[in-house]
Structure formats: C-alpha cells, structure tokens
Amino acid sequence: GQQLNQSPQSMFIQEGEDVSMNCTSSSIFNTWLWYKQDPGEGPVLLIALYKAGELTSNGRLTAQFGITRKDSFLNISASIPSDVGIYFCAGLGSSNTGKLIFGQGTTLQVKP
Amino acid sequence: EPEVTQTPSHQVTQMGQEVILRCVPISNHLYFYWYRQILGQKVEFLVSFYNNEISEKSEIFDDQFSVERPDGSNFTLKIRSTKLEDSAMYFCASTLISGRGSYGYTFGSGTRLTVV
Numbered sequence: 476g477q478q479l480n481q482s483p484q485s486m487f488i489q490e491g492e493d494v495s496m497n498c499t500s501s502s503i504f505n506t507w508l509w510y511k512q513d514p515g516e517g518p519v520l521l522i523a524l525y526k527a528g529e530l531t532s533n534g535r536l537t538a539q540f541g542i543t544r545k546d547s548f549l550n551i552s553a554s555i556p557s558d559v560g561i562y563f564c565a566g567l568g569s570s571n572t573g574k575l576i577f578g579q580g581t582t583l584q585v586k587p
Numbered sequence: 588e589p590e591v592t593q594t595p596s597h598q599v600t601q602m603g604q605e606v607i608l609r610c611v612p613i614s615n616h617l618y619f620y621w622y623r624q625i626l627g628q629k630v631e632f633l634v635s636f637y638n639n640e641i642s643e644k645s646e647i648f649d650d651q652f653s654v655e656r657p658d659g660s661n662f663t664l665k666i667r668s669t670k671l672e673d674s675a676m677y678f679c680a681s682t683l684i685s686g687r688g689s690y691g692y693t694f695g696s697g698t699r700l701t702v703v
Binding site: 508510515516517518519520523563565568570572573574575576577578579580 | 591618620622628629630631632635637642643678680682692693694695696697699
C-alpha cells in the first residue's frame, strides 16, 4: 500500500533557528497535508497543498508540494518554544474515500 | 470554530469487554473517519464512512470493529471484544468533501483506550 517516509525523526534546536522536515513516497499523492500534534491532543491542520509545485505559507510556516507529487517539505522559520510538538505529513490516498496516510512524525523540541 | 467532539477522553476496560467510542462530527460534514495511534507511533487509518455505509476499511479494522451513525449526529466505533493490543488513542475525523480537496478535514482530541 501507499506509505510515507518522514524525516528527520526528531530535532532539538535553539529558539530562533529555522527548521526543515520532509516526506517522501514511492507513489503519487494528490493532496499533502501537514499537521501538528500536541501531547494528548488530536492532529491540527497547519497547511494543505493541492497542486504539484505549490508553495504555501501560513505565518512562519512554509510548505511545498513536490513537482513529482511524491514529496513535500515543511519549513518553520524563527522557531519559538510553542512550536514544540510532533509534526506529521499526511497524503490523501488514491482511493478517493478521503483516507489519509500519515508519515511517522518529526518530534521538535525548542530550547529557549 | 467548529469542532469534532469525542467522548470519553479516557476509557479503561478489561480484556474481552466491549467498548463504544463516541464522536460528534462537525454538523455539515458528510465524510467520517476513525484513526488509531498506538503510543509513540504514527496515526493509522481504520475506516471511512459515507452515506451511512463504510466506504473503505484497513486491515486493522477486522470483524471485532464496527461503526455506526445511529442518529444523524453521533458517529461511534465499537470494539466487541477488546485485546491488549487495542490500547491506543482513537481519533475521529470528519470532512465536508473527500477526494482531492479534503477541505476542513478536522480531527477530534481523541479517546485514550487502555485495555488491561
């Protein structure tokens, strides 16, 4: 079945630094979503990407939908302590039922 | 902002018991989902539901699992005879449109199920 590989698995950075994480797949996705999950909470949508090559920003977050439709990256600029959490990429599966396939997650820790 | 509401937030049950996890999706949404997240792992798709029937289910969603939308507002996940490995966070999600757009794909805060 379709799978996503997300990297890095974890990051420990200093406040103010920029962060980049990415997801790759061997198969094509038509939509990429980036979520953040805080402890004990459900995933919260950060950015949605619908077109190959699309570059979208949401405040300090920027994400791109790879031109091959097999990858996506998320950048966070000027990180702050509240950026701490787990970031997941998710691809919309090919079945058209709305099934999301998630990456393994990137755990981000920010040192003040 | 509209929310997906899940109850209870935490459920402890004995192995072999039946549990029902409840969700109230966003009111005008048409597509409903259950996902599972074992502690420390990624979120995994269980089942999608549209027009009062299952539209897709994963290998995890075996005969012990069932879903229902009994009254037009609630969406439930039942596990008939729980096993230790069913211990996980269960997330409900809903969206207005499936397919390419998936606008407003919203997750609830989850139910932590602990099977002892």
